[in-house]
């Protein structure tokens with residue numbers, strides 16, 4: 001818990017500490033509890049709470065009876081007083097969500113954009129979609145906390161740039177933050193999609209109430225989000241979780257990095273297409289096609305599997321086993337007790353892949369005699385990255401800690 005200071009000039013910091021405590025209290029928090037957790041004087045708390053009440057950000061009209069003693073009146077968020085917007089740029093699709101202060105999804109959009117290779121066009125489309133959502137919500141722009149963009153890594157957070165993720169041709173050194181900020185006149189942050197997804201899980205997902213877990217993100221690419229002791233691990237450059245080139249221990253095909261045993265290569269579309277062909281499934285797109293063709297081919301296989309084609313399910317299950325191998329190695333490095341599998345691809349295939357993935361992860365986990373690894377599917381579906389983006393901008397704007405994120 002972040003402690004406050006009773007010195008006068010740090011009023012804004014104290015407001016952030018108190019607002020953050022109220023924001024994170026699932027069932028409200030009383031003034032007495034705030035004094036205990038923040039170390040602030042009752043007078044300071046009273047001043048800050050008065051400001052928050054005046055601004056309509058919190059309310060204090062509910063009493064909670066818990067155990068013996070007198071009922072306590074709790075401070076709670078005015079849930080719909082402000083909203084935040086998250087955008088997830090995945091090579092396969094762009095999704096947007098609007099969240100209230102509690103992290104509940106109010107509106108969502110899903111854009112299938114074939115021209116995702118052209119950054120300027122894509123950014124214009126994103127800005128237009130954000131404006132439409134704000135209009136649809138009925139909120140004035142001043143109620144919008146900001147926009148959080150979740151994008152595939154690696155990123156350069158100091159510049160606000162995407163620095164050439166492997167599956168986004170044409171997105172080398174592309175400034176995301178400044179153009180969106182200019183177009184929308186709102187604060188914008190950029191967060192790696194797997195880190196954003198981990199943030200979303202701690203706020204609203206399967207990871208709620210769990211302090212140590214690994215989130216394995218499966219979309220067009222693969223990455224990990226790591227939460228230790230209740231904190232999302234960002235690393236020194238906000239690029240933690242680059243596991244795409246971890247070894248699966250098996251020879252698969254030439255990876256762009258020059259090796260042949262990478263997770264990224266083992267789960268890439270050309271590899272999956274070849275495995276599908278080997279079991280008699282011909283996909284309608286070339287193995288080494290464009291981003292759009294690869295997405296189309298993958299969707300075709302996923303749909304066959306969803307319709308009950310066991311051979312198609314087997315191919316996708318094999319692919320997720322490779323992800324599970326790497327997840328098991330991460331569990332050994334970090335000694336967590338939970339793995340959450342999620343992302344746009346997992347949302348479609350998790351139903352018939354979870355059991356086998358859990359077996360593989362636990363088989364790889366060395367201290368298995370001490371404890372096991374609980375393996376769960378994300379409840380946030382394909383929107384996990386966008387929800388994470390929206391949570392990230394709220395964290396950046398409200399959290400008392402100095403954010404390492406780029407904010408304009």
Ligand SMILES: [Zn+2]
Nearest residue numbers: 245255257262
């Ligand atoms: Zn590689």
